[in-house]
Amino acid sequence: MTTTVPVRVWASRPMVLLAVSTGLSVVLFGLDAAVWAVPPPVSWALIVLTSLFYVPVTWQASRADHVPAAARSFWRLAACALALIGTAMVFRAVLAVTHVGLFEAAADVVHGCGVVVMLTAMFRLPIAGRTRSGRVALWLDIVILMTSAVVFLAHFAILRILSLGDAGAADVVITSALFGAGLLGVFLAVKVTLTGSDSLSRGAVRMIGVSAVAGGLGTAISTALSHDREMNSFLLSIPLAGFTIALAARQQLSDSTAAQSAIATRARPFSVLPYLAVGAVDLLLVYVVATDQPDRLLVVVGAVLLTAIVAGRQLRAFRENVRLTDEVRGSEARFRLLVQNANDITVITEADGALRYISPAVTRVLGYDPAGLIGTSLADHTHPDDLPALRDGLRTLMATEGATMTLEARCRHADGSWRWLEFVTTNLLHEPSIRGRVSNVRDVSETRTVQDKLSHEATHDALTGLANRVLYGRRVAASVDGAEPVSIVLIDLDDFKIVNDTLGHAVGDALLVAVAERLRAGVRPEDTVARLGGDEFALLLPGLAADAVDRVVVRICESLLVPVEADGQLLSVRASFGVTTGGPGDDPGELLRQADIAMYEAKDRGKGGHQHFRTGMEARGSDRRRLIDALTTAIDDDQLILHYQPVVSLPDGRTTGFEALVRWRHPADGLIGPGAFIAAAEESGLIVPLGRWVLNRAARQAADWGEQAGSISVNVSGRQLQVAGFADEVAKALRTSGLPARRLILEITETTVVGGGATRTNLDGIRAQGVRLSLDDFGTGSSTLTTVAGLSVDQIKLDRSFVDSDVIARAVLLLAQGMNAEAVAEGVETPAQADRLHELGYRRAQGFLFGRPAPSDEYGLTRARVGGP
Structure with a gap:
């Protein structure tokens, strides 16, 4: 931030009027100093008018939202202090006209309160942080400035007392008060100017220092130079102090961010004020010696003391420089060791990409000798596929000084392989000590491999x-x-x-x-x-x-x-x-x-x-969904019924058992066969509760018929066998119906019976109960004869599609005999088929020839018992 006051600081009517009134005050004081008397009402009117301008300007700074809280507190106290001092000036103006002593007392009290409030504001102002060495240097600078101020104030105090002739006690008290006020003003100016603040902008800090000098030291010097107690020294000190504090307030308001200015203030390594003070005392020494002033001994002693202090400060500065130099050298050595032994590569490249420096870690990462890479281009070692992205990224980086960018690219290893490297590059071309791009490079090949694997697994x-x-x-x-x-x-x-x-x-x-x-x-x-x-x-x-x-x-x-x-x-x-x-x-x-x-x-x-x-297929999909919903309702509302088809012995056709076949008694569509809904039941999983219903209802019906009905066959799907605990469901159905296990035959397909896991466990549990297993629709599955030969079943059913094939029918019969199982032929529709199957050796058959599936009451079997589940 610039140290001069921006033009916008003046862009307000109060500041223009304040500047004009302050300029007039300085001119009038100059006239008084030249013994051209200015009427008191004129000077006091100007002072009062000036006081009316700087209070609202300062109060405005305490109300701005963008000003830090600590700074707003300072400006609030400063506005109150200036209001009190302005009020005191009004009293003094009235005193100059009326000569009533009461106004003088009131003016002194109010003025004193204003000075106390202003001192409180300045003492409470937070200072910028410093190191221990910085604090010592700061206090040495304060001592130098205060010593210079003592010399100057003592010189002017002596001149004032001498100019008064026979100075009484009151003159000495007044002179001492002026002396103290001047020292206090210098101290505040030094404290604010040298220490800086974390809350106020640099321009505001400087103006506050000038205000402190004008209010304290200015009053003392102007009074000492007046040679006349009646001369109005406030005509110079009050307007100047108020004008500079108002300038500080306007400067604070003009800064968008005071913290940036505070950082800039803290960043200054030294101040020229102590050296200017020493130079001023040296000039004063030359003057008092040349003019043979009576206080030349005081000035000489002050000059010598200042020289000693400055010498001490310089010696300390030299020692501090030596210490810092040793630390820098040690830091450079440590940095060199860290860079040389780090796992990451440190690279400095020119603007054109040429390698100017590369750390020894490149040997561990890429297998190259660092010296052999100096002068080569980064592009020479980058994978062609990654080169465009790398160039675009570096081009963007070069557009901004100090910018940092992270890039990844593959670079060739000395063995010819490619390694993924991560470049964290900073543009330091503007830094005189670097003049290049600094990159910290690390091998991320393993990380990229893991990331690529995770990305591949995610997709x-x-x-x-x-x-x-x-x-x-x-x-x-x-x-x-x-x-x-x-x-x-x-x-x-x-x-x-x-x-x-x-x-x-x-x-x-x-x-x-x-x-x-x-x-x-x-x-x-x-x-x-x-x-x-x-x-x-x-x-x-x-x-x-x-x-x-x-x-x-x-x-x-x-x-x-x-x-x-x-x-x-x-x-x-x-x-x-x-x-x-x-x-x-x-x-x-x-x-x-x-x-x-x-x-x-x-x-x-x-x-x-x-x-x-x-178009229109959506309706079929909706029909499928409606079918599944309706089937769910059918199971819940007992819309399902069982039809039974007899299994007979050959050649006499005597009934030896029945197969239970499910039908759907639809409320609107009537009786529906299994072909219309079994596939949907399998697809939706409804086959499990449907199959459970069939098993329980068939077992109860067979128990009601008694031994005269023979066995009852029930079809079981693969999904049912997959449900853990299905064997327990079979046992429960037998127990609740009272049906002997030997009369129940569960029909399964050949592909279902060879399953493992829950299927195998259920089949073993079913056989352990004494329930018989029948291999249904044999010959239509996808298993091999070798697999089927190892099965443990009690019955094999020849599928209806092979009834007219003597070769297949004979092969199935021989397989059943080899497995010690009963062979049953399905789909027998004519006497000729029955006779031929009997001649082949079949002793059990099933088909329309012997009976179509029908409700249980159509077979004329008497009930073996009453009731049941």
Whole structure:
């Protein structure tokens, strides 16, 4: 901040008037000093007029919000002090006209109070912080200035007393008072000017010092020079003191931030005031010696004393300089050792990027000899891909002196590899001792590796390495902002949950990895393959027409059908594909929803195929949701019923048992078969409570029929077997119904029975109860004969699709005999089929030939008991 008063300080009417009145006061005092008498009313009127101007200016500084609190407190006290002194001047003006002694006493009291308040304000003013050495130097400077002031004031006091001739006691008291006031003024000026303040601006501090000199020393000197007690010394001291304090207030108001000025004030290493004071005393010494003044001994002693003090101060300064020099040298040595042994590299580069200095740490970090790098360019060692960003960053850094910037770039190691380095660079080209860019460089290769890994994990699937849902969503959003069309394909593996539930998660994970590899192989490098979760995958195909997308989907379908070995299991995979196409302006979320609807449409049409989204498919999705909601209500409201189909012996057709088959008695649509809702139940998880209801109702019905009905067969889904505690549910159903365990047959599919975990635990628990297990729909699953041969089942059912195939029927019969299990043929519809199966060796059959599924009361069986659960 500039040390001169800005032009805006004068930009107010009170300051202009104050400057004019102060100038007139100085002129009138000069006339009085030249023995050109000025009428007292004129001088006092000018003093009173001046007092009216500086009080409001000072009070304004105490009310400004941007002025620090400590400074506002000072200006508040200063305004009060000036108001009291101004009031005293009014009393003195009245005294000059009326000569009433009461006004003189009042003026003295009020003036004294004003001086006390002003002294309090100055003494309370916080000073800027200093070190111990700085405080010693400060007090030596204060002693030098005060000694100079004593010499000057004593000189003028002696002159005044001599000019009065026979000076009485009153003259000595007045002279002593003036002497004391002058010393006090000098002390305050020195204290404020030399110490500075954390609250006031530099310009304000200087003006306050001048005000203290004008009020104290100025009064004393002007009175001493007057040679006449009646001369109005206030005509000079009061206007000057008030004007300078008002200037200080205006300077404070003009500064936007006083703290910056305070910092600048504290930053000064020395003051010239003590040396000016010594020079002034030396000039006074020359004057009193040349004119043979009576106080020359006093001046000589003062000059000698000042010389001694200054010499002592300089000696101390020399010792301090030596100490600081030793500290600097020690600091330089320590700094050199720290730089040379630090793990980070310290680099100084020229404006053009040439290396001027590089610390020995470069050998540990990059394997180079520091001397061999001097003069080379930083660009010579930077990875080409990182060079543009590095240059742009350094160009921005060079635009601002002292600016600091953090950059990362790869630099070549001596072994040819690349290391990630972090550059914390500061622009010190403006510093004469540096004239370059200073960089602190550290190796962040490991950190970058971890960050890259975390970033990759946050956007990629951990199992397959494909993009995850987050990254896929970002790329879809970015693609629809482009100019070309983009196709979104959602893929869901059909019946994958059965693989997980039956073969275990290890096989399922291996299968997912194999699927991911085939998806990658079936698309272009610019396409995105993602795993959204579970067995759901997605493709993002930009710039392809609809027929090209169809070819990609068909190619992937065919590749998935080729059996893949997954953790020792040879499996083929079917998947359902949903396709939609979007372009600029489309909503990414809506496109994903459309692809999802199309995928479920493909599942509903038979799985293993693909569908493009068309308007109207939303209704089918809504229908599916309504179906699930209605099925939930059906289970809760007992809308389900059981039909029973007989299982007979061959060749006589005698009933040996029944299979329980669920039907839905819909309130509006009538009787609905399982094909319309079992898939939705499996998809939504409702198959678990539905299956529980079927088990309990069938067990109760079979118990009611008694032994005459034979066995009761109940279908169990893979989801039911996966629920921990399902074996306990079976035991509870038997217990509450009273049905013997040997009469209950649970029918499971071949892919379900080979599962691990909870599935295996439940199957073992079921067999331990004596419940029999039947392998249903044999031949339609994905397991191998080797796997099935190791199963522990009591019955194998030949699927209806193989009834007319003697070869398969005979093979299944032989497998059942080898497993010591009973063979049952399903779907027998004609006597010829029954006869041929009997000839092959089948002794149990089931089908429309022997009876269609029907309610329990249509079989004419009597109840074995009454009641039941």
